[in-house]
Amino acid sequence: MPTVDSKDRHIALVVDDSPETLSMISTALEENGISAVVATNGHTALDLAQRILPDVILLDAMMPGIDGFETCSLLKADERLAYAPVIFMTGLSDPEHIVRGLQVGGVDYVMKPAVIDELIARITTHIINAKAIQSARQALDTSGRSIIAVSPTGALLWGSPKALRFLGEPIKHPETALTENKCFLRWLSSTSQLPASKASSFSFETFVLDYIGTSPSGEVLLKTQQKGGARPYHQLEEVFGLTPREAEVLFWLSLGKANRDIAQILSLSSRTINKHLEQVFQKMGVDNRTAAAVSADRVMHQL
Numbered sequence: 001m002p003t004v005d006s007k008d009r010h011i012a013l014v015v016d017d018s019p020e021t022l023s024m025i026s027t028a029l030e031e032n033g034i035s036a037v038v039a040t041n042g043h044t045a046l047d048l049a050q051r052i053l054p055d056v057i058l059l060d061a062m063m064p065g066i067d068g069f070e071t072c073s074l075l076k077a078d079e080r081l082a083y084a085p086v087i088f089m090t091g092l093s094d095p096e097h098i099v100r101g102l103q104v105g106g107v108d109y110v111m112k113p114a115v116i117d118e119l120i121a122r123i124t125t126h127i128i129n130a131k132a133i134q135s136a137r138q139a140l141d142t143s144g145r146s147i148i149a150v151s152p153t154g155a156l157l158w159g160s161p162k163a164l165r166f167l168g169e170p171i172k173h174p175e176t177a178l179t180e181n182k183c184f185l186r187w188l189s190s191t192s193q194l195p196a197s198k199a200s201s202f203s204f205e206t207f208v209l210d211y212i213g214t215s216p217s218g219e220v221l222l223k224t225q226q227k228g229g230a231r232p233y234h235q236l237e238e239v240f241g242l243t244p245r246e247a248e249v250l251f252w253l254s255l256g257k258a259n260r261d262i263a264q265i266l267s268l269s270s271r272t273i274n275k276h277l278e279q280v281f282q283k284m285g286v287d288n289r290t291a292a293a294v295s296a297d298r299v300m301h302q303l
Contacts, residue, residue: 009033009034009035010033010034010035010055010056010127011034011035011036011037011052011053011054011055011056012029012034012035012036012037012054012055012056012057012058012123013037013038013039013045013048013049013052013054013056013057013058014026014029014036014037014038014039014058015038015039015040015041015042015044015045015057015058015059015060015063015068015071016038016040016058016060016063016089017040017041017060017063017064018060019040021060021089021112022038022040024116025058025089025114025116025119026038028116028119028120029120029123032120034056034123037052037054040063041063041064041065041066042063042065042066042067042068042070042071042074043065043066045057045059045071045075046071046074046075049075049078049081049084050078050080050081053080053081053084054081054084055084055127055130055131056084056085056086056087056123056126056127056130057075057084057085057086057087058087058089058110058119058123059071059072059086059087059088059089059106060088060089060090061088061089061090061092061097061101062090062091062092068088068090068101069100069101069104070104072086072088072101072104072105072106073104073105075105076104076105079164079267080267082158083130083131083133083134084130085107085108085126085127085129085130086105086106086107087106087107087108087109087110087119087122087123087126088101088106088108088109088110089110089112089114090109090110090111090112091111091112093111107126108122108126110122145160145162145223146160146162146163146166146223146224146225147159147160147163147212147221147222147223147224148160148163148164148167148209148221148222148224149215149219149220149221149222150178150188150219150220150222151218151219151220152188152189152218152220153179153185154178154179154181154184154185154188155178155179156178157219159224162244163224165248165266166207166224166226167207167224171204183202184202184204184209187202188202188220191211191214191220206226207224207225207226208224208225208226209222209223209224210222210223210224210225234247235299236250236251236296236299239299240280240283240284240295240296240299241283242279242280242283243279245266245276246276246279246280246283248266249262249266249273249276249277249280250280250292250296251296252265252266253277253280253289253292253293253296254292254293254296254297256293259273259274259277277289277292280292
């Protein structure tokens, strides 16, 4: 059975309205080196998940108030929890319930009463897989790649952070904009007949998607790039020697955004924004936000 690194103690959020189930599963997790945090309802689970950012979530499908399916949907709406695998625990065995659990973002389904050894094995496997996927996608962003993956029907499955930040600007709701564009869907369908060496492109009003290839699991990989030249972020990176994130913070600063607003836009803490700006000021050779904003504005108006 695969094992997680014993030096890296993972956190599991266990959500169930049954105290007996919570006690049994949390004890088993702790005995197997996984820290357990428990919640008895969906609202508490959402609050805890946003604060602790668990590595895996065990979720009862049927609970009073908001059920497990709705809870899962709300969890997956938070970008910070996108990589946390959700395993449903329930006595419901009807196929429609299993399908619904997978449709709202679950990765697995365990029948109650849970067989502990099997549950631990599933949890361990999903944590390892989630960490591997997260590392691969973060590597794409670190290397400057702007990649998204869509299903054959155009549904947005995932994207490198850089790609998702970029799509959020020209397209308010990229997940629906892609699936509702018939021309794009026809082009997407044609890519299945193309080798990666003969990659084609699809042009939207403000950006272009380049076909890279199709993964073994059927995900269509696309590279995103802006029409008509480099993004302002890229120009700021090159001129001032900034990291992509520092350039992005500087860009929003140049538009007059306060630190709190920048933190909300980039889904970061205000403290993190402050640290980025300290590095930005040092690299630019300025000592305040006004001077930084003026310099950045001059660079972007040269585009």
